[in-house]
Amino acid sequence: MKKWFAVIGDPIAHSKSPNMHNAWFEEMNIDAAYIPLHVKSENLESAISSLKTLGASGWNVTIPHKQTIIPFLDELDPLADKMGAVNTVVRLQDGRLKGYNTDGAGFVHALEEVIGKDNKDQEVLLIGAGGAARGIAFALQLFGYRKLTITNRTVEKAEDIIVELGEGKAMSIKEAEQSLGKFGIVIQSTSVGLANGEVKLPLSLEKLQEGAIAADIVYNPLMTPFLLEAQKKNVTIVNGLGMFVHQGAIAYNYWLEQYPNTNNMIKRLTEELEQLI
Ligand code: ATR
Numbered sequence: 001m002k003k004w005f006a007v008i009g010d011p012i013a014h015s016k017s018p019n020m021h022n023a024w025f026e027e028m029n030i031d032a033a034y035i036p037l038h039v040k041s042e043n044l045e046s047a048i049s050s051l052k053t054l055g056a057s058g059w060n061v062t063i064p065h066k067q068t069i070i071p072f073l074d075e076l077d078p079l080a081d082k083m084g085a086v087n088t089v090v091r092l093q094d095g096r097l098k099g100y101n102t103d104g105a106g107f108v109h110a111l112e113e114v115i116g117k118d119n120k121d122q123e124v125l126l127i128g129a130g131g132a133a134r135g136i137a138f139a140l141q142l143f144g145y146r147k148l149t150i151t152n153r154t155v156e157k158a159e160d161i162i163v164e165l166g167e168g169k170a171m172s173i174k175e176a177e178q179s180l181g182k183f184g185i186v187i188q189s190t191s192v193g194l195a196n197g198e199v200k201l202p203l204s205l206e207k208l209q210e211g212a213i214a215a216d217i218v219y220n221p222l223m224t225p226f227l228l229e230a231q232k233k234n235v236t237i238v239n240g241l242g243m244f245v246h247q248g249a250i251a252y253n254y255w256l257e258q259y260p261n262t263n264n265m266i267k268r269l270t271e272e273l274e275q276l277i
Contacts, residue, residue, distance in 0.1 A: 003032040004055070005255065008039040008047060009062035016269065017060055020248050023268075024260040032057075032256075041068065048072045052097075058090045058255045060248075066101075066131065073099040079142065082164070083135050088251040102250035103132065103243070104139025107217065109250070110242025111185075112143075113262070115213055120144045122184030122213075125176060127202045129157035132217055133189040137161050137168075149183070151176035151203070152190075173203050180207035188216040188226040199225045208233045216240050222273050241266055241273070 007017045013036070021034035037059075039047040044065055051059060061069050066085040070076065073089065074096035080086050086099035124145050126133055129152035140148055148168035150158035158170035171179075180186070180203075192202040205226075208214070214230035219240035227237050245265045253259045 003030070003057045005032065005034040005058050005060075006037045006051065006056055007034070007060040007062060008037045008044075008051075008065060010038060010040050010064060012036045012038045012062070015062065016244070017248060020245065020265060020269070021252065023265070024249075024252060027264075028256075028258060028260060030256060039065065041065070044068060045072060048097075052091070052095070056091065058088070058251075060251060061087050061089060070099065073097045075099070077101070079104070079138060082138050085131060085135065087247065088254060090254050100251070100254055101135055102247040102254075104135035104137075105142075105250055106245075106247030107136045107187075107215075107243040108139045108143045108145075109246040109262075111213075111215055111238055113242055113246075114238045115185075115236060119185065119213070121147070123147045123149065123182050124185040124187065125180070125183040126150045126187045126189060127176070128152055128189035129154065129161055130189065130191070134161055136187065136189060136217070137165060141165055141167070145185075149176070153202075177204045177207065180205065181209050183209065183212065185213045185215070186230070188214070188218075188224065191218075201226055201229055205229045205233070208235065210234050212236075213238065217243055219244050219269075220273060220276075222270065241269055245269065 007015050015036050018034050018036050025032045069086050075098040077100040080099050080101035083101045085101055088100040088102050090098045150170050151173055152158040155172050162168050162170045190202045192200050210233055212235045214235045215238035216224045216227050217240045218224050222239045245262050249260050249262050
């Protein structure tokens with residue numbers, strides 16, 4: 001029987017996940033379909049019940065349901081449990097629902113696709129302490145990046161994540177600007193500068209180390225104001241598209257036990273996004 005998958009969220013029309021997963025099904029000869037479903041918060045419970053009744057094999061979860069879906073699941077992967085957020089649901093053989101979070105691991109896979117796995121000793125600066133940053137912080141720790149500093153406009157939120165991690169440190173934006181030169185990897189995870197074309201940075205990059213690695217989680221535009229500024233310092237750039245593709249690939253692997261081709265997908269989506277500029 002044909003399998004089917006979905007992404008649930010509000011809004012959902014802009015999601016690139018259906019194109020990506022359907023292209024992978026075709027490439028890998030999987031008889032399956034993946035559809036976007038617009039689910040408002042007040043309909044979450046009935047939507048999950050319908051997904052079960054109609055036999056979905058799994059689905060992705062996006063804003064605003066990543067936290068609120070948890071009470072409706074039967075089991076949580078330990079990382080999703082720590083993060084308190086789910087972006088992937090798997091319907092197990094016995095019909096129970098298991099929640100995963102592939103966002104943070106997707107980021108680390110994408111980072112390592114560009115810089116390899118030999119940079120785990122670097123000092124890492126994570127800018128931002130929202131939902132995306134939490135996922136990345138836990139995944140960095142899991143993958144062996146143990147020298148983590150988090151900076152955020154509201155420094156208490158950075159401190160909270162550090163307490164949960166049990167290692168690393170939090171600092172103010174001012175302190176991070178002053179000590180920027182010691183960080184080999186700098187990751188931008190805030191939503192600063194995304195609103196109506198404003199060009200703003202979450203912090204000054206004046207002291208950014210030459211040859212550092214600068215990563216952003218935003219992929220539209222591919223080159224964010226942060227990456228454009230960082231590029232002036234001869235750094236290695238990691239844009240947010242790899243994270244998006246790898247979070248999808250890890251979800252695909254949970255559903256179908258095969259890892260799809262991420263390189264081709266990144267190339268294809270890069271071309272699509274470049275045409276939009
Ligand atoms: P997400 O789930 O995408 O991480 P979020 O949880 O709303 O979104 O987090 C947004 C992040 O961007 C936070 O780190 C936020 O900083 P605060 O915790 O201080 O709010 C940061 N952010 C958003 N707008 C900002 C701005 N204008 N200046 C500085 N930081 C900003």
